[in-house]
Amino acid sequence: MDGYIKEIQDGLNDGDAEVVKNSTEQALKMGISADVIIATALIPMMEQIGKEFRNGNIFIPDVLMSSRAMHASLYVLKPLLVESNLKRKKGLIVIGTVAGDLHDIGKNMVSMTLQGDGYEVIDLGIDVPSSSFISAIQRYKPDILAMSALLTTTIGELKHVIQAIVNEGIRDRVKIVVGGGPVTQDYVDEIGANGYGKDVFGAIEIVNQLLGNKAGYFNV
Ligand code: B12
Incomplete structure (x- = not known):
């Protein structure tokens, strides 16, 4: 198992989408679950790449290549993550990355x-x-609005959007969850969101909790 996980990690590090895609497929064939691939290969390696970027050891083109490789893995995993519960819709969620922010890897993982x-x-x-x-919100009437912000310069948008929703008089129509690197529980309390998730697992936990752990009540 460790061999395939290591291959995915090395491919991410090298920004090699082909290697990452192939080793993700191999890992699945060997019975490693999508959850394990995400938790042990994808997330730790992207964190590592972030550290290297922060320390000036790698540059934006390198990060872009790695994120492209990450999407190649997510492309393989998506059907598995999505298909498991096709018939049982638990609720409707609208998700997006806030204005000024182009990061979408974490949002896509949460979405899937x-x-x-x-x-x-x-x-x-x-x-x-x-x-x-x-x-x-007006068009789809979702149960949850989920927003992602990765930059200290864009988390203020979370507050701005919530204020705009309040001003529009529709705050009570939707529960709001937020996430992304700089988001903390204190910040969530300050801006009046309903909750936040530190990672994909935290995202599922808070959404299930906010919707009362219901099963299959929407659009069945
Ligand atoms: C990949 C990346 C990029 C790519 C993005 C590609 C893409 N398609 O997403 C590119 C190269 C475009 C990029 C650009 C920039 N980036 Co950048 N980037 C990263 C990097 C290395 C990884 C982000 C990532 O994908 N992580 C992996 C995913 C899985 O983690 P995640 O996003 O945190 O998501 C998880 C959780 O946060 C949570 N979550 C996320 N969203 C949500 C939403 C909800 C509702 C919930 C519940 C949970 C949740 O769950 C996710 C899954 O576990 C980070 C470093 C890092 N360690 O985060 C820097 C980082 C975020 N970038 C940074 C910077 C500075 C920039 C630039 C300003 C660089 C520049 N000088 O131009 C630009 C800004 C562009 C813009 N306007 O958005 C800084 C931000 C610093 C800060 N605190 O503000 C970081 C932290 C790097 C650093 N250490 O300095 N970047």
């Missing part, structure tokens, strides 16, 4: 994992302005 756990997810993408979040 929530779909795998039985939720329907509408993904608004990256760099989403507050007006689009508001239109999506």
